[in-house]
Amino acid sequence: MDRTLIKDLKGTIGSQVKISGFIHAIRDQGGIKFLQLRDVSGTVQIVILKSEKEVFDAVKDLSLESVLEIHGLVKEEKQAPGGFEVQALEMKVLSAAEPELPIPVVEEKGGEETEMTKRLDWRWLDLRKPSKSNIFPVWTALEEGFREYFSKAGFIQIYTPSLMNTASETGSDVFEVKYFERKAYLAQSPQFYKQMAMSAGMERVFMVGPVFRAEPSFTTRHLTEFTGWDFEVSYIGGHFDIMSMEEDMLISGFKNVKEKIGLDIEVPSKPFPKITLKEAKKLLAEKGVKSEKVHDLSPEEERTLCEIIKEKDNSDFVFVTDYPIEARPFYHMRHEDDRTLTKSFDLLYKGVEVTTGAQREHRFEVLKEQAVEKGMDIATLEDYMNFFRYGCPPHGGAGIGPARIIMRLLELPTVKEATFLPRDVKRLTP
Amino acid sequence: MDRTLIKDLKGTIGSQVKISGFIHAIRDQGGIKFLQLRDVSGTVQIVILKSEKEVFDAVKDLSLESVLEIHGLVKEEKQAPGGFEVQALEMKVLSAAEPELPIPVVEEKGGEETEMTKRLDWRWLDLRKPSKSNIFPVWTALEEGFREYFSKAGFIQIYTPSLMNTASETGSDVFEVKYFERKAYLAQSPQFYKQMAMSAGMERVFMVGPVFRAEPSFTTRHLTEFTGWDFEVSYIGGHFDIMSMEEDMLISGFKNVKEKIGLDIEVPSKPFPKITLKEAKKLLAEKGVKSEKVHDLSPEEERTLCEIIKEKDNSDFVFVTDYPIEARPFYHMRHEDDRTLTKSFDLLYKGVEVTTGAQREHRFEVLKEQAVEKGMDIATLEDYMNFFRYGCPPHGGAGIGPARIIMRLLELPTVKEATFLPRDVKRLTP
Numbered sequence: 001m002d003r004t005l006i007k008d009l010k011g012t013i014g015s016q017v018k019i020s021g022f023i024h025a026i027r028d029q030g031g032i033k034f035l036q037l038r039d040v041s042g043t044v045q046i047v048i049l050k051s052e053k054e055v056f057d058a059v060k061d062l063s064l065e066s067v068l069e070i071h072g073l074v075k076e077e078k079q080a081p082g083g084f085e086v087q088a089l090e091m092k093v094l095s096a097a098e099p100e101l102p103i104p105v106v107e108e109k110g111g112e113e114t115e116m117t118k119r120l121d122w123r124w125l126d127l128r129k130p131s132k133s134n135i136f137p138v139w140t141a142l143e144e145g146f147r148e149y150f151s152k153a154g155f156i157q158i159y160t161p162s163l164m165n166t167a168s169e170t171g172s173d174v175f176e177v178k179y180f181e182r183k184a185y186l187a188q189s190p191q192f193y194k195q196m197a198m199s200a201g202m203e204r205v206f207m208v209g210p211v212f213r214a215e216p217s218f219t220t221r222h223l224t225e226f227t228g229w230d231f232e233v234s235y236i237g238g239h240f241d242i243m244s245m246e247e248d249m250l251i252s253g254f255k256n257v258k259e260k261i262g263l264d265i266e267v268p269s270k271p272f273p274k275i276t277l278k279e280a281k282k283l284l285a286e287k288g289v290k291s292e293k294v295h296d297l298s299p300e301e302e303r304t305l306c307e308i309i310k311e312k313d314n315s316d317f318v319f320v321t322d323y324p325i326e327a328r329p330f331y332h333m334r335h336e337d338d339r340t341l342t343k344s345f346d347l348l349y350k351g352v353e354v355t356t357g358a359q360r361e362h363r364f365e366v367l368k369e370q371a372v373e374k375g376m377d378i379a380t381l382e383d384y385m386n387f388f389r390y391g392c393p394p395h396g397g398a399g400i401g402p403a404r405i406i407m408r409l410l411e412l413p414t415v416k417e418a419t420f421l422p423r424d425v426k427r428l429t430p
Numbered sequence: 431m432d433r434t435l436i437k438d439l440k441g442t443i444g445s446q447v448k449i450s451g452f453i454h455a456i457r458d459q460g461g462i463k464f465l466q467l468r469d470v471s472g473t474v475q476i477v478i479l480k481s482e483k484e485v486f487d488a489v490k491d492l493s494l495e496s497v498l499e500i501h502g503l504v505k506e507e508k509q510a511p512g513g514f515e516v517q518a519l520e521m522k523v524l525s526a527a528e529p530e531l532p533i534p535v536v537e538e539k540g541g542e543e544t545e546m547t548k549r550l551d552w553r554w555l556d557l558r559k560p561s562k563s564n565i566f567p568v569w570t571a572l573e574e575g576f577r578e579y580f581s582k583a584g585f586i587q588i589y590t591p592s593l594m595n596t597a598s599e600t601g602s603d604v605f606e607v608k609y610f611e612r613k614a615y616l617a618q619s620p621q622f623y624k625q626m627a628m629s630a631g632m633e634r635v636f637m638v639g640p641v642f643r644a645e646p647s648f649t650t651r652h653l654t655e656f657t658g659w660d661f662e663v664s665y666i667g668g669h670f671d672i673m674s675m676e677e678d679m680l681i682s683g684f685k686n687v688k689e690k691i692g693l694d695i696e697v698p699s700k701p702f703p704k705i706t707l708k709e710a711k712k713l714l715a716e717k718g719v720k721s722e723k724v725h726d727l728s729p730e731e732e733r734t735l736c737e738i739i740k741e742k743d744n745s746d747f748v749f750v751t752d753y754p755i756e757a758r759p760f761y762h763m764r765h766e767d768d769r770t771l772t773k774s775f776d777l778l779y780k781g782v783e784v785t786t787g788a789q790r791e792h793r794f795e796v797l798k799e800q801a802v803e804k805g806m807d808i809a810t811l812e813d814y815m816n817f818f819r820y821g822c823p824p825h826g827g828a829g830i831g832p833a834r835i836i837m838r839l840l841e842l843p844t845v846k847e848a849t850f851l852p853r854d855v856k857r858l859t860p
Contacts, residue, residue: 003665020665022631022821040633065821069665095792097821124817127630136632140587147577157570158850159657162592162616162640163605165858175593176608177616179654180646184858186592186607193851196860200557201452202566203470209639210592216610224609227589235433235450235499362525383860387554391452391495391527420588421623428595428614430626430813 001071007041012074013084019044020069020094022128023062024106033059037068037086043130045085046070047077055091065105065128067095105129116416123421123430135418138257139406143208145256146229149249155204155231160193162186162210166380173214175224186212189399192384194232195331195360198395199387206231216425220414221352221404225423232397239333239343239359242396243319246347246355247272250317257409265409266316272347273309274319277327283308295327303351321345330374331367333359333396343396350408357398364388431501437471442504443514449474450499450524452558453492454536463489465518467498473560475515476500477507485521495527495535495558535559546846553851553860565848568687569836573638575686576659579679585634585661590623592616592640596810603644605654616642619829622814624662625761625790628825629817636661646855650844651782651834655853662827669763669773669789672826673749676777676785677702680747687839695839696746702777703739704749707757713738725757733781751775760804761797763789763826773826780838787828794818 004017021039028034033056035046048055062068071090076083102121103114105128113119119126126132150157163184167174177184187193189211197205211228231249236242247270254267275283281291284301287308292298297305297320309318323344325334332342347355361367367388371378378385406418416422421430434447451469458464463486465476478485492498501520506513532551533544535558543549549556556562580587593614597604605616617623619641627635641658661679666672677700684697705713711721714731717738722728727735727750739748753774755764762772777785791797797818801808808815836848846852851860 020823038631040631067821067823094824095818095821098819101820122816124626124630125820127632133631136586136588140585143587144577144581147574151574155570156566157573158566159640161655161851161853163642163655163853163858175614178606178608179858180644180855184605196554197850200554201468201470201563202557210589212593214610225591225593386552386860388525389528390531390555391497391525393450393497394524420627421591423591423593425610428593428609430816 003069005041006037006039006044009044009074009086010082010084013076014074016071016073016089017086018069018071019086021067022105023064023066023068023097026059026062026064028059035059035062035068035088037070038128038130040133044082045077045080046072046088047080047085048088048091052087052089055088058091058093062093063097063099065097065101065125066093067097068092069094101125116414120416120422120427121430132417134261134263135406135410135412136420138261138263138410139402139418141257141260142253142402142405142409143229144260145253146206146249148256149252150206150231153204153245153248155206156197156202158194158197158202158205158207159209160187160190160207162212166383175212175214188213190228190230191331191399192387194230194397195384195392195395196387198232198234198362199390199392201234201393203234203393204231218425220416221407223403223415223419223422223424226401226403226415226419229400229402230397232395234393234395236359236394236396239321239345239357239396242357242359242398243274243321243345243347244271246357246398246400268315268317272317272319273313273315274321274345275305275309276322277320277324278322280305280320293327295324297346297353299352302348302353306348306351316350318348319345320348328358330370330376331360333361334370345398347398347400349405352404352408354404354408355398355400357396359394359396362388362392362394433499435471436467436469436474439474439504439516440512440514443506444504446501446503446519447516448499448501449516451497452535453494453496453498453527456489456492456494458489465489465492465498467500467516468558468560470563474512475507475510476502476518477510477515478518478521482517482519485518488521488523492523493527493529495531495555496523497525497527498522499524531555546844550846550852550857551860562847564691564693565836565840565842566850568691568693568840569832569848571687571690572683572832572835572839573659574690575683576636576679578686579682580634580636580661583634583675583678585636586627586632588624588627588632588635588637589639590617590620590637592642596813605642605644618643620658620660621761621829622817624660624827625814625822625825626817628662628664628792629820629822631664631823633664633823634661648855650846651837653833653845653849653852653854656831656833656845656849659830659832660827662825664823664825666789666824666826669751669775669787669826672787672789672828673704673751673775673777674701676787676828676830698745698747702747702749703743703745704751704775705735705739706752707750707754708752710735710750723757725754727776727783729782732778732783736778736781746780748778749775750778758788760800760806761790763791764800775828777828777830779835782834782838784834784838785828785830787826789824789826792818792822792824 001018021037024038025036033048069092072086072088077085175186344358403415403418431448451467454468455466463478499522502516502518507515607614758772774788833845833848
């Protein structure tokens with residue numbers, strides 16, 4: 001007999017079924033016993049009558065979180081959650097759990113949740129909680145929506161390497177790898193590689209993969225390894241083209257989450273509000289928020305700016321554009337009419353930065369000048385600079401942190417909760 | 431004016447267009463000049479008449495592979511490739527290439543191709559060749575098809591970390607990372623993590639990401655970092671369920687490549703031929719192929735077996751099943767009626783192994799016994815063993831090497847050609 005998922009039982013009342021799952025709860029009332037069984041799709045009440053002697057006697061040996069296969073009859077039962085239950089006829093223990101769980105899967109009502117460090121030590125038990133079961137289905141649907149946009153818009157997917165011979169971009173905060181007889185480094189960003197794809201004539205690429213940051217950060221939004229989404233496009237007119245594409249991408253993702261998961265979320269609409277950093281600073285000053293850095297936004301400023309925009313434009317998203325050169329890497333293109341400003345943007349979502357993007361400087365001589373001006377070591381940049389020597393189209397792109405989007409979308413307290421197996425300064429397990 | 435892709439020019443005869451791309455060829459006939467312009471979609475002939483003085487005079491300063499934007503008139507021209515050409519009216523150099531290219535983009539007819547090491551040093555120039563332009567579009571379409579299958583079958587996507595505190599699986603051939611004050615290792619496989627997802631109750635997961643092998647291998651099918659595709663499924667009846675899913679996944683991928691790229695490939699049909707290792711050895715012996723290893727297939731045996739199956743069943747794919755325990759890791763489930771054989775399989779495609787899969791042992795006590803028997807250090811396996819202590823459904827899955835599939839599908843000489851930026855013992859650049 002094929003297995004039926006718990007969510008599909010409702011349509012099978014009166015039939016015999018096979019279901020499988022974890023024991024979510026056991027209630028022994030002497031003459032009648034109840035189990036709650038949990039699979040990926042939900043939970044259901046199992047009733048075990050004395051008349052089914054073999055199953056009935058076996059219940060006393062069961063422990064919570066053991067995995068069962070149950071053959072039974074689906075029956076209407078007004079008092080059961082959902083209006084039906086499964087009367088067990090046969091039961092097989094597929095995997096017996098030890099009686100003492102290191103952390104509870106079913107939290108006591110009104111009780112305190114286990115401390116996060118402990119929960120992450122036992123991540124697979126923590127993720128069994130029904131309250132956490134939608135995190136990765138939502139991520140899956142979000143990415144599916146992203147990909148639908150990229151597919152329709154004719155993008156090519158590439159996978160860029162994590163192992164590089166020099167530190168990418170800044171040269172600080174990189175992990176060093178013992179690579180046979182020499183050293184390698186883990187990529188902090190696929191930035192250079194996706195620009196290389198532009199030089200290779202690929203015109204529109206997207207990618208997804210790990211990025212590594214050896215920062216000793218202890219915030220709710222930093223990890224040492226996280227999944228990054230990136231795209232890069234040639235023959236653009238400027239950074240506004242990239243923002244427009246990101247809008248389409250996000251709308252496609254949010255729409256898919258809403259439709260596929262049935263989550264009651266707001267799908268943003270195009271165009272998102274856009275504001276220059278200079279204007280943002282002005283609005284923040286009016287609200288009395290102190291500016292810690294002249295050229296960038298602090299976490300507090302990001303939060304407040306999002307509140308202002310939410311009130312003004314009723315949008316959860318806002319693009320902050322035209323950051324000054326001090327806040328941006330050497331390869332960002334500058335405005336022709338004001339060479340102190342870059343053709344760049346950040347995207348904020350519900351108070352947190354989720355994207356950085358820009359048009360890049362593709363002219364070899366200008367790029368070299370900008371690198372020298374920033375005090376970069378041109379020798380270590382040689383491979384990168386070479387991408388621009390033999391023809392390279394004008395291009396730009398963006399890097400997106402999906403875990404931060406999921407964190408805010410599901411109102412999780414930290415990116416760790418949005419990450420399958422988070423890695424930070426202290427954590428390399430499980 | 432919006433840019434028109436070269437592949438769409440045919441429908442615009444008689445109109446003015448804007449096109450952009452690399453200079454593929456220059457032909458100066460004195461009174462009339464021709465360029466060939468190349469974008470992501472194809473190449474087109476540009477004619478420059480003396481009457482367009484400004485453009486005409488500019489041509490002499492152009493070098494191959496420079497990037498141009500051209501405004502022009504699309505005109506029928508029987509002698510031009512495709513029956514039309516673009517008469518240039520305006521021209522803008524978006525990026526000037528240095529006149530000497532380190533490797534040619536347009537190979538001389540009948541000439542020898544540049545040596546691979548040199549081509550990989552200048553990978554972005556090598557990838558400009560029209561002959562290589564379909565590698566990543568094919569990969570994109572293949573993966574899109576895979577994902578379509580996973581989406582329909584209700585799989586959840588996860589991203590598993592590359593950084594781990596102990597060496598995964600075998601403990602040999604891993605890269606060591608300096609991780610703040612201690613050591614970390616790069617994951618050789620997401621195996622343990624995807625099994626953890628089963629223990630977390632996720633039931634059906636798929637993933638894609640880098641895997642790292644510190645093997646000093648110098649073959650046409652090994653890299654130190656490559657993209658792996660993985661999936662894992664709970665509540666299976668055995669390894670044949672996993673093979674059936676992989677068949678559906680591959681059919682969906684191949685179909686999408688055929689439909690989307692228009693490539694003339696054979697879409698496999700279900701079920702693929704299946705043969706036990708024992709039967710395979712017998713067939714090979716009949717063909718006079720020597721068996722180097724009793725418990726596994728050598729590259730030569732893989733090639734010959736595929737030839738035999740192609741002849742017998744007209745299939746490019748063949749599953750080889752039921753490897754003996756000597757050839758398989760401790761966590762593979764064994765046959766109840768013959769504990770020397772595992773519920774495992776490899777998938778061969780056109781002579782090369784592209785997948786390894788199995789049902790896993792999910793029973794804590796049995797798993798522990800098998801680990802001890804294999805001489806594993808249980809202490810370093812503690813995190814992994816814990817996945818099975820608190821209930822874990824029966825499960826199995828497979829790991830797939832997409833670059834090997836692409837290599838064979840497009841008849842490329844090595845996986846390096848199928849990889850955007852290959853990494854091997856000697857290569858960490860560009």
